[in-house]
Amino acid sequence: MYNYTEFDDAFIKARNSQFRNQVERRINGNLTEDEFKPLRLMNGLYLQLHAYMLRVAIPYGTLDSAQMEKLAFIADRWDKGYGHFTTRQNVQFNWPKLTDVPDILDALAEVKMHAIQTSGNTIRNVTADHFSGAAADEVTDPRPYAELIRQWSTDHPEFQFLPRKFKVAVTGSKNDRAVIRAHDIGLRALLRNGKIGFEVVIGGGLGRSPMIGKVINTFLPEANLLPYLEAVVSVWNTLGRRDNKYKARIKITVHEHGVEKIKQLVEDRYNEILSTFSGVNHELFEEIKSAFAPPVFKSKGTKYFDIAYKENAAFRSWVDTNTHTHKISNYSIATVSLKAHGKTPGDATSDQMRQIANIARHYSHDQIRISHEQNIILPHVHKSDLPKVYDLLKSKQLNTANIGLISDIIACPGMDYCALATARSIPIAQEISIRFDELKLEHEVGHIQIKISGCINACGHHHVGHIGILGLDRAGVENYQITLGGDATETAKIGDRAGPGFSATQIVPAVERIILTYLKVRLNKHENFIHTYQRLGIAPFKQALYPKESQSPKIQRRTYAA
C-alpha cells in the first residue's frame, strides 16, 4: 500500500480547503455556475439526474481495510447506505448534498483518499491491472509507476483545462486486464535485457467514435516515462480540437493527423521537455516501490481447502469460478462478485463493504482491489483460508459464483442515475442475469462478457463486450442495439453491429437467441462464445436475431452472388 507522505497529506488538506472555499464562493455568487462547474468536476463532483454525485478515486484500484471501512461510513453518514464501483476503479456516491461534500472530502483525507481529477477535462484517476502484485503472469507490479503517474498528473498546472478528459491505464502483464487499448494512453510494462520499459499505446477510446489505441513507442525506458507522458499531453493540449467536444479526445487527434505525425510531434516535444526534467528522485521512487512490496506470505498447508473443495459443492463452484492463479502456489486471488442475480452491477451496501474490509484484514494481508469489471478482489488469500472467506462472504450475500459468466455484466448507471443517459442499463443487466439463472444455463454457457451502456458515451464499454448492448432513445422509446465479437483484452477489437435495435421488452429474448445459437453451433464445451464467433462470424447470430429478414429473397440472392 502506498502510504501518504507528509507532502501528500498537506497537499490534500490544502486542496480540500480550496474546495470548501470554492463551494462558499459559489453560494455567495463570486463564482458563476459556469466557472464553478469545472472546479467541482476536478474535485469529483457531478450533477446527475436527481442529485449531486461524488466520484471518489481509488488510484490503480488499490484499497486497504481502513479505507473500505471509511467508504462504508460515508455511505451511511452522508448517502443512502451504499456505493457504486465503476469501470474506472472509482466509487460513486449518488446522493450527497453539496454542502456536505467538503466534510466528505475531509473524511476521505483521514484515510488518505480523495476525489481529485475523477472528472472534468483533466488527467483522470490512473487505473491498473486489478491483479497487480498478485498475478503470476506479470513482469513487474505496475502500481509504483501508476503512483508516479498519479503524482505527476495531480494538479498539473498545464493540464487542468484540457480539450477533454484524458485517461491512463497501466498493466504489467501481457494478458491485458486493464483494457489499455481503449485508453487515451495505455502502458504495458516489458522486461528487456533486465530493464523495465513500456509499450506506449495512444488514441484508444470508446464513446461515439470507438478506436483501438495505436502503438506509438515499442519500448520506452522507465526513466523516460514521465517526460514522455508530458510530451503526449502537451502536444494534444495545443493540437486537440476545442470547437467540438465530440472531436476533442486524443483518439480523434490521432485519427485526423495520423499516428506517424503525432509520434514525430511527441518526440520533438519530448526532446524540449527533457531540459525541464531532472529525473525522478531515486530515494522517492524506492520509497514508493517499497510501499508496494509483496506482503510476507504465510507458508502452511492447504488441508482445510482440500477438504472443503472435495466436500462442499457450492464452495467448489465458487472456487472454480471466482478464484485465479496467484504467483505464490498456496495462495489464490479471490474475486468477490458484485453481480448477484437481479442486483445492480457494481453496488455494495455499507454492510457488505465492512464485511469485505473485515475479511481483507484477516485473510488478504489487508489488501483489496477494485476491478474495472465492477467487482472486488481479495488479492492475497491463502488457500487454507478460502473456506472461511467463502462463509463470511456468504453471510452478506457476496458469494455469487459468476465471475466471467453471463451474469457478470458491466453496466453503466444509465437512466436510473445519469443525466446523459438515453436508456436504462441496470434493469437490462438485472433481467439478463435473472433469465439465465432461471434457465440454469450460466455454467453451461461458460465464459462470456456482456457489457451495457445507456448512451453513446459507452461508459459500459459495450463496444468491447463479446455481446455489447447500447441503449438509445428512438422518438422517446428505449431502443437497444447489439454488437457482437468485441474484445477488451490484449487482442482488443470493436464489436460488429448486428442490425436494427430491440425494444426494452425484446432485448433479453434477443440475447437469449444469441446464446442458444451459440450453444447449438459451438464445436464443444471448451470453445467459448468469442471463439465460436471468431470462427463463424456474425451470420448464424444475425439469423437468430432477425429470422425473417435473413430468409428474405434479397439476402439469399446476395449470398448466392457471393
Place this chain on the structure above:
Amino acid sequence: MTQIVSDFGFSPLDNVINYEVYDKASETSKAIDLPSDADLNLFVYDLNQLKIIRIDFPSFADGRGFTLAKLVRIRGFKGHLRAKGHIISDQYAMARRSGFDDVEISQDLADRQPETEWLFRSNWKKHDYQNRIGFNNC
C-alpha cells in the same frame, strides 16, 4: 480599469504597451500578443528580443495558454510573461507554475473575484507534485 494580479495582489495597469500580433512581428518588436491557438513556430525571431509576451485566455476553460507559456519558457524566454483575459482566481497558481509572471484581468472580473481570492493562491509554490518528482519550475 484593467488590473494586474501578482503575488502581492492587485495593481492597476498604468502604462500603455503596444503589443504586436505575433506572426506579423519584426526583429525590432518588443512586445507581442499570442492568441491561445498560436503556432509558436510562426514567430521566427529571437524570443529574448522581446520584453513582454502576453498570452490570451478567451475563456477560462481554454487551457492552451498554459502549455504555450510553458513552451515559451522552455525555449528560453527570460522576459515578462503575462496572461490576459478570462482567468479566474482558482487558476492563478496554475498560471504562475506554467511560467507566467502575472495576470491581466478586467475590472468586472476584479470586482466579482476580489483581491483576497487571488491572494489565497499566492502560495503557488507550495504543494507542487511536479516539482517533487523531478520537473523544474520555469
